[in-house]
Amino acid sequence: MKPSILWASVSLISPLAWSQTAPAPTAPPATTAPVQDMGRVEIKSNRDNDTEVRRQSTAAKIVIGREELDKQGDSTLGEVLKRLPGVTIGGAPGRGGAIRMRGLGGGYTQILMDGQRVPPGFSIESITPEMVEKVEILRAPTAETGARAIAGTINIVLREGIRANPDDLKVGSSFEHGHRSDSVNWVHNLKSEPLNGTLTVSAMNAWRPEDNTAEVDTEVDAMGQTPAWVSHRIRNTVNLGRREGLNANARLMWRGEEGRTMILMPFMVYSEFSSLGQIDMTESKTVNGVSQALNSDSAITNNNSRFVMTRLNGQWNQRFSADSRFEFKFGLGQSEYNYRFSQLAAANTGLLNTLQESQSFRDLSQSWNGKLSQVLGSGHQLVSGVELEGVRRTELANAEVVDDVGNMSARTQRWAAYTQDEWRINPNWSAHAGIRYESILTEGNNEEGQRSNKSAVLTPLLHAVWKPIPEGRDQVRMSLTKSYKTPTLFDLVGKSALSREANSPTRTDRISNPGLKPELAVGIDLAVERYLAGGGVLSANVFRRNISDLIRYVTTERYDTLWAPGQRRFVSSPTNVGDAITQGLELEAKFALNQVWSEALPVDVRSNLSFFNSKVLDVLGPNNRLDQQPKMTANLGADYRIRAVPLTVGGNMNINPDYTTRRSLQQWNYQGAKRVLDVYGVWKFSPATSLRLTISNLVPRDYLTGTTYIGNGISEASNNTARNWQNVQLRLEMKI
Numbered sequence: 001m002k003p004s005i006l007w008a009s010v011s012l013i014s015p016l017a018w019s020q021t022a023p024a025p026t027a028p029p030a031t032t033a034p035v036q037d038m039g040r041v042e043i044k045s046n047r048d049n050d051t052e053v054r055r056q057s058t059a060a061k062i063v064i065g066r067e068e069l070d071k072q073g074d075s076t077l078g079e080v081l082k083r084l085p086g087v088t089i090g091g092a093p094g095r096g097g098a099i100r101m102r103g104l105g106g107g108y109t110q111i112l113m114d115g116q117r118v119p120p121g122f123s124i125e126s127i128t129p130e131m132v133e134k135v136e137i138l139r140a141p142t143a144e145t146g147a148r149a150i151a152g153t154i155n156i157v158l159r160e161g162i163r164a165n166p167d168d169l170k171v172g173s174s175f176e177h178g179h180r181s182d183s184v185n186w187v188h189n190l191k192s193e194p195l196n197g198t199l200t201v202s203a204m205n206a207w208r209p210e211d212n213t214a215e216v217d218t219e220v221d222a223m224g225q226t227p228a229w230v231s232h233r234i235r236n237t238v239n240l241g242r243r244e245g246l247n248a249n250a251r252l253m254w255r256g257e258e259g260r261t262m263i264l265m266p267f268m269v270y271s272e273f274s275s276l277g278q279i280d281m282t283e284s285k286t287v288n289g290v291s292q293a294l295n296s297d298s299a300i301t302n303n304n305s306r307f308v309m310t311r312l313n314g315q316w317n318q319r320f321s322a323d324s325r326f327e328f329k330f331g332l333g334q335s336e337y338n339y340r341f342s343q344l345a346a347a348n349t350g351l352l353n354t355l356q357e358s359q360s361f362r363d364l365s366q367s368w369n370g371k372l373s374q375v376l377g378s379g380h381q382l383v384s385g386v387e388l389e390g391v392r393r394t395e396l397a398n399a400e401v402v403d404d405v406g407n408m409s410a411r412t413q414r415w416a417a418y419t420q421d422e423w424r425i426n427p428n429w430s431a432h433a434g435i436r437y438e439s440i441l442t443e444g445n446n447e448e449g450q451r452s453n454k455s456a457v458l459t460p461l462l463h464a465v466w467k468p469i470p471e472g473r474d475q476v477r478m479s480l481t482k483s484y485k486t487p488t489l490f491d492l493v494g495k496s497a498l499s500r501e502a503n504s505p506t507r508t509d510r511i512s513n514p515g516l517k518p519e520l521a522v523g524i525d526l527a528v529e530r531y532l533a534g535g536g537v538l539s540a541n542v543f544r545r546n547i548s549d550l551i552r553y554v555t556t557e558r559y560d561t562l563w564a565p566g567q568r569r570f571v572s573s574p575t576n577v578g579d580a581i582t583q584g585l586e587l588e589a590k591f592a593l594n595q596v597w598s599e600a601l602p603v604d605v606r607s608n609l610s611f612f613n614s615k616v617l618d619v620l621g622p623n624n625r626l627d628q629q630p631k632m633t634a635n636l637g638a639d640y641r642i643r644a645v646p647l648t649v650g651g652n653m654n655i656n657p658d659y660t661t662r663r664s665l666q667q668w669n670y671q672g673a674k675r676v677l678d679v680y681g682v683w684k685f686s687p688a689t690s691l692r693l694t695i696s697n698l699v700p701r702d703y704l705t706g707t708t709y710i711g712n713g714i715s716e717a718s719n720n721t722a723r724n725w726q727n728v729q730l731r732l733e734m735k736i
Contacts, residue, residue: 099124276303
């Protein structure tokens with residue numbers, strides 16, 4: 001290897017580890033002893049260590065470490081995850097949203113924090129990359145991590161402290177559509193001897209503009225005494241929101257004698273949001289072929305909310321012997337949410353409603369987990385455990401539906417027991433088999449009385465890895481699993497909500513459904529992986545899930561609602577609609593360009609391409625796919641450190657095409673295309689100080705969505721256009 005290439009390989013911040021056989025040192029002339037061959041010497045970066053963890057795991061796992069979390073300069077963890085294979089984010093570009101794996105909607109992806117289920121009200125958008133040590137993504141469930149993961153599991157491991165490391169301080173400002181937002185992140189490593197830990201604090205003051213335009217076309221056929229009419233409504237909504245937040249977490253570890261360790265992980269989120277907005281609406285209408293006078297209305301909206309969550313997670317480890325270990329975890333938390341919304345219509349036209357909404361709830365949660373690990377003979381490692389979890393919610397709300405009604409109280413109790421065995425069958429084969437039983441009880445009271453729902457699921461799980469050459473870098477993964485998705489508390493006992501506009505098929509009321517059954521899924525995964533000698537990876541993964549008792553919101557006509565008896569109302573409610581199938585192909589490639597072409601620049605390339613296909617069997621096609629699942633998603637990113645100057649540049653292109661979903665015999669949804677380009681540059685003044693410029697959503701484009709309803713003598717199409725803008729962030733990063 002040429003010296004220049006060797007130096008470039010070592011000095012690059014690269015996703016691929018460099019390895020080189022070290023030449024035997026030349027012996028001094030006076031020494032006659034033979035030279036010792038040191039064999040192969042490998043220099044591995046943190047990225048390569050993460051790749052090695054992925055390689056050695058029996059269950060399919062992707063590990064994202066500190067280097068990848070810091071690389072792009074993202075402000076939230078969701079922005080990091082959107083670039084991973086098969087991961088999508090709902091909503092308009094730059095606006096955040098629910099994290100989805102394999103294009104499946106909310107609730108199909110299990111979110112863990114330090115191995116425990118996140119508490120109620122937790123949003124992944126409240127986590128900054130600086131608060132996280134690593135992110136583990138499991139494509140298939142295991143008995144230990146839980147089977148409520150039809151799409152997969154995301155485990156967020158909070159920052160770990162190292163006494164030798166300096167503190168990290170990052171101060172930045174971002175600009176979007178003429179509005180400035182500020183943030184500061186501080187990571188403090190504890191220096192005291194008894195404890196090894198870290199404290200992370202993030203604060204932000206963010207402004208968010210919104211500009212949405214909706215066009216609604218409605219046509220009603222003549223039915224008896226009802227005249228036929230056609231209307232065209234245009235609604236423009238403009239508002240400016242401000243979010244102030246403070247997040248803090250710590251990880252404190254005490255190490256005792258005889259393999260005892262105690263870890264405490266306090267976590268706190270405080271967020272306030274307020275926005276003022278205006279809605280302008282016009283309606284042109286024709287009744288029995290006669291044009292009516294143009295109707296218009298406007299409204300002022302005021303939205304205020306506050307969310308506070310405190311959580312203490314703990315873990316006690318006791319090693320009984322070199323082969324036996326006991327682990328006890330607990331979590332205690334409380335979250336409070338207060339929400340006020342008012343809409344004041346300027347006129348009494350019926351286009352917009354004057355209303356006030358309020359909601360205030362408190363969640364108390366607790367979890368207790370015990371796990372025993374035992375290494376047995378013949379390469380077996382047995383893990384068994386018991387989990388207990390409880391959540392109690394008390395909610396106060398304004399009497400939106402009928403007088404003196406609007407409050408709700410509910411509780412959820414869950415317990416689970418599992419056992420799994422991970423063993424090396426022979427040098428070519430490794431296996432991971434487990435079984436898990438889980439029972440969930442949800443009870444609550446709302447305006448419709450006492451409600452109760454109980455479910456129990458037994459889930460067998462099997463994973464295997466085959467290495468054609470035991471010491472080689474190629475391997476094949478196989479998984480056969482059973483997983484499930486439970487109805488949410490909101491779906492089961494949530495309070496009824498009325499439309500903020502005139503009730504229609506696309507502006508529905510909402511009610512809950514206490515009779516929902518959990519969704520069950522039988523799945524198979526098959527992956528081929530090649531780990532490159534320099535640390536990169538090439539992989540292809542196919543999967544399929546057969547889902548029964550699919551839950552989705554369905555719009556129906558009702559004349560028996562509690563709040564408007566005898567009146568025709570369009571109501572949306574969660575319903576078990578039948579069976580579904582989803583399947584897909586996920587491709588991934590991470591490598592250094594000069595590994596493929598020796599004359600190329602040492603550019604780090606990361607890319608992935610995923611294709612999805614699904615069918616809801618009880619809904620007629622075409623386009624009878626699962627909700628919010630695109631046909632494909634793609635990412636192409638690159639990073640390059642310029643050797644002549646202390647500058648690193650990079651970027652990523654994220655692509656999701658548009659698609660239409662038929663949700664029922666009468667309903668269709670449309671999701672527009674998303675193409676998001678993010679670029680960054682980091683200038684390093686010294687080993688301790690650097691300046692970062694990040695431009696997110698470099699080429700903004702309007703985000704289009706739509707809903708169509710045709711049936712029962714009425715057809716309505718609502719199309720929404722959401723504007724979005726570039727976000728330019730400048731951040732100073734220091735080690736102090």
